[in-house]
Structures are given as C-alpha cells and as structure tokens.
Amino acid sequence: MPARLTIDMLQEFIGENVFDPYGRVVGRLVSPDSDVDGTIVSVAVEDEARRIRFIDGRALRIEEGKLVAWPEWKVTAAEVIANYQRALKRMRGLDEMYSRNEVPGAIYHEMRKRLSTKIEELKNKSRKLKNMIIERMREIEDENLSLDRAIANLKMSYLAGELTEKAYKTAIEMLRSAKDSNARELEDLKATKAKLEALESGAVAITKPKQEEKKRYEEKHEQPAAPAKPAPVTAPEAIQPIPVKLIEG
Numbered sequence: 001m002p003a004r005l006t007i008d009m010l011q012e013f014i015g016e017n018v019f020d021p022y023g024r025v026v027g028r029l030v031s032p033d034s035d036v037d038g039t040i041v042s043v044a045v046e047d048e049a050r051r052i053r054f055i056d057g058r059a060l061r062i063e064e065g066k067l068v069a070w071p072e073w074k075v076t077a078a079e080v081i082a083n084y085q086r087a088l089k090r091m092r093g094l095d096e097m098y099s100r101n102e103v104p105g106a107i108y109h110e111m112r113k114r115l116s117t118k119i120e121e122l123k124n125k126s127r128k129l130k131n132m133i134i135e136r137m138r139e140i141e142d143e144n145l146s147l148d149r150a151i152a153n154l155k156m157s158y159l160a161g162e163l164t165e166k167a168y169k170t171a172i173e174m175l176r177s178a179k180d181s182n183a184r185e186l187e188d189l190k191a192t193k194a195k196l197e198a199l200e201s202g203a204v205a206i207t208k209p210k211q212e213e214k215k216r217y218e219e220k221h222e223q224p225a226a227p228a229k230p231a232p233v234t235a236p237e238a239i240q241p242i243p244v245k246l247i248e249g
Helices: 007-013 072-099 105-159 165-205 211-220
Strands: 017-019 025-034 040-046 052-056 060-063 066-069
Touching (some): 072 165, 105 165
Antiparallel strands (some): 040 052, 060 066
16 A cells, blocks of 8 residues: 555645546545544545545555545555455465474464454455445446446437437547446456455465475475394305215126
C-alpha cells in the first residue's frame, strides 16, 4: 500500500474533479479531513446531483496529476493481498528454517500456529472480498446491457433522422466512454480475483510442516559411516603331494 496523502498535497485539488481508476468522474473535491500529523482521514466530494459523499483517505491516490479515488473493493483487495503475501512468505521462511534445524521445535510450532491463525483469517477475508468482486462484476454486466440498449436506441433515432449528426456523435461518445470504463474495471476485477485464488492455493500448499524436507536435510548432513575394514587375506595353504602306493603284481 502506498503512503497516505497529507493535507498539503490536496490543497491544489480543492474544487477539482476526483476520478476513479477507470476514468469516471466521481465528483468535485470539497474539503479534506486530516489527522494532527496532516494525514488525510477522509475527503468530502460533491457528485453531479450536488450530494456530498465522504471517501476514506486510504482510497486516495495522485496519478498523472489527478486525484484518484479507488473503489472500496480495490482498497480492500490491496490490503488483503499485501498481508496474504507477507504471511505466506513468513510461513515458507519458517518452514525452511525448521527443515534446516535452525529453530527449536517448540518455537517453530508456536510461531507456525500463530501464522496459521493469521492465514486462516486472511482466507476468510479473501472469500468475502471475492463475493464483493463477483457482485460488482454482475453490476457491470447489467450496466453494459443497459448501455448496449441505449446505443441501439440512439443509432435507431439517428438513422430515422430524429437526431442531428452532432447530437448523435456527442451522445455515442459518452456511451462508448462509459463502456470503456466498465471494460477496464471488469478486467481489473477478474485479475484481482485470479490473484486471490492463486494466493489461496499457495496457502493450502503450506498448511503442513515440511517434514520431508527436514528428513532430506538430515540425510544430506548425516555423518558418513566409517568404511568397513577389508577382511585379512590369508596365504593359500601349500599344496600337498598326493601319496601314491605301488601295488606289485
């Protein structure tokens, strides 16, 4: 997660449009609310209907000279993914230390239990977040159907001579821009969902201690047994002559 914005960073944006990451105008920045250290806690934004809404300071970014407000699902996803990745890396590191006999068993199991509990909490948050993402994807699909219907009606009116070319081009550009924004957000939603599922798969893969690695490490570092001494070689016994007895006829 990037550093939180401060009140001095937002002065120039007061009265200016606030955008979402996909190019939509969220509203105009009215006023910021900051903590004693100047960190932005929230901002008041006025939408097109002149209603005031408040946006959490964690959602704000300055991108390409514009003030951008991330949607709630994207803010939550960034936090869950960052914490998930950190927890999985720590778990893998702990397992590797244990497989090399670099940490006592009692401490290993204590630390692993604590990490496992944290990972389980993150898995639950991830499931809830995926439900939020799926719901938003459905909303966008419904919006796209409405936009397609509006585009079809607009074209029909234009071809019927009910609209001038200038009015048609202005309207069609706005509708296409809305569809483009939806397409960008839908792509972001799918990518985020895939990343969460990949992290969950990684969490499943490390739920058990790596006993096999520990065994391989011990076998690799086991002191080789002293080579067996060869049996003493005894000199062959002297060949005795075969006694021959002459029989006289």
